[in-house]
Amino acid sequence: MEALLRRIREFHPKRSIITEDLAKRTAGHKGEVSLSFHLSSLDHKKICILHNVRLKVNDFVFQIDFMLVSTNYILILEVKNIAGTIYFESNFDQFIRTINGKEEGFYNPLIQVRRQENLLKEWLNVNKLPSIPIESFIVFTNPQTIIKADNKFRDSKKIIHSYNLTNRIDFLQKIHRNQLLTEKELAKLTRLIKKKNEPEEVNILARYGIKKEEILKGVQCPKCSYLPLKRKGKWSCESCRCLFQDAHINAIHDYLHLLQPTISYHQFKDFLQIESRSVASKLLSSLGLPYTGSTKNRVYYLNKDSISLNQKTKQPL
Incomplete structure (x- = not known):
């Protein structure tokens, strides 16, 4: 996107869309980088950390920001770098952000992680792998983000700030005490995930409907x-x-x-x-x-x- 903005004219009709998308991608990238700092303190001998995993199951590709694989469970981390006050509204399953007096809606990340959990379970099953508990957190990396929810909200344990991540992982370790995979099986599972990973291939011109002739x-x-x-x-x-x-x-x-x-x-x-x-x-x-x-x-x-x-x-x- 940065290259594209350098190579289209100043008043190109797609410039504002690309600029907005780039700002979102940049914020997401910064959030993932900051989360990596907190993950660095984990015991990498017991927990394998995989970043930006894209797996296919039944011809459908799903993406996970971070996947932590251990012998006892798998943890999905959906990373959000969003400023302002966010609000989880249960009646309509909405995710609302308010900043500078402006209210806007986002795709509910809880729906996203539930879907990721189900698809990952199906992927394990299709690949004839052992059944293992799958947990998920939505991690907000901006420490100034204010998180609110209504009285009917039942998923508060899934919503955390990044500075609480290691404490919540320690708590998961206590819940999932049964070792379901040997270290050899863990290594095999990790290798298979890496092998099956399908990195995103982006045709940036096709995405924005820009012709090669428009590139400066x-x-x-x-x-x-x-x-x-x-x-x-x-x-x-x-x-x-x-x-x-x-x-x-x-x-x-x-x-x-x-x-x-x-x-x-x-x-x-x-x-x-x-x-x-x-x-x-x-x-x-x-x-x-x-x-x-x-x-x-x-x-x-x-x-x-x-x-x-x-x-x-x-x-x-």
């Missing part, structure tokens, strides 16, 4: 965001007059995120808007990317790790 080409100024820069020994910005040696690295990252994981010489030259053939060839070669094919038909392979500064030359695939 060229190298962007790291300082003032002007685009495109000109290559004159170094990358030169006509707006702020700054010079940069490796500003093209960010452009290739954008190409990878938005378009495709492979690039040819002609695609490289066109996307970076480089006029000189020799300059384009030299810069592409300096990236040291793995490739296949002869000189004319050569295809270079991009990934987050392969695009970096001062990289050693790699051998052809």
Whole structure:
């Protein structure tokens, strides 16, 4: 989303939607990072912590923010980084947030974790794995979030702040005292979950209905965001007059995120808007990317790790 916002025009009709979605994703990511701090104090020999798990059962894919697997039980953690006052309303099963005098409704996370529990039970059954108790918490990572509920609310034990997580896990350990899996079975289950995990593959342009032709080409100024820069020994910005040696690295990252994981010489030259053939060839070669094919038909392979500064030359695939 960050790459997309850099590569569409200022007044593009989808910009506000993308910006709003990015803010939600960023808040969610920050919440998961802060929760990792609390999870770091757990005994990793007894509890295996899996992050962002996506499993398929009966052609349906379900996602879990954190899954804690032990020999006694499995714990699902649904992470929420939401500011303001939140209210669980039982009559209509609603989840309402109030902030700065504005009230808005969200998808009820209790419905979400119940669904996750049922799907995970079915997944264990389909994969012929031992039946094991499944617990779940909805974890609010913002310590200033105020949590309220009506008198009919019966799931308060599932709602916690992140700073209470380790205490609640200790309590679960006391409830689930029976060891249902051996350490060997626990390791086997963990390996299977990792093997069956299906990372989300996102076509960001298709998600927002944006055509490839709408993506702005060229190298962007790291300082003032002007685009495109000109290559004159170094990358030169006509707006702020700054010079940069490796500003093209960010452009290739954008190409990878938005378009495709492979690039040819002609695609490289066109996307970076480089006029000189020799300059384009030299810069592409300096990236040291793995490739296949002869000189004319050569295809270079991009990934987050392969695009970096001062990289050693790699051998052809």
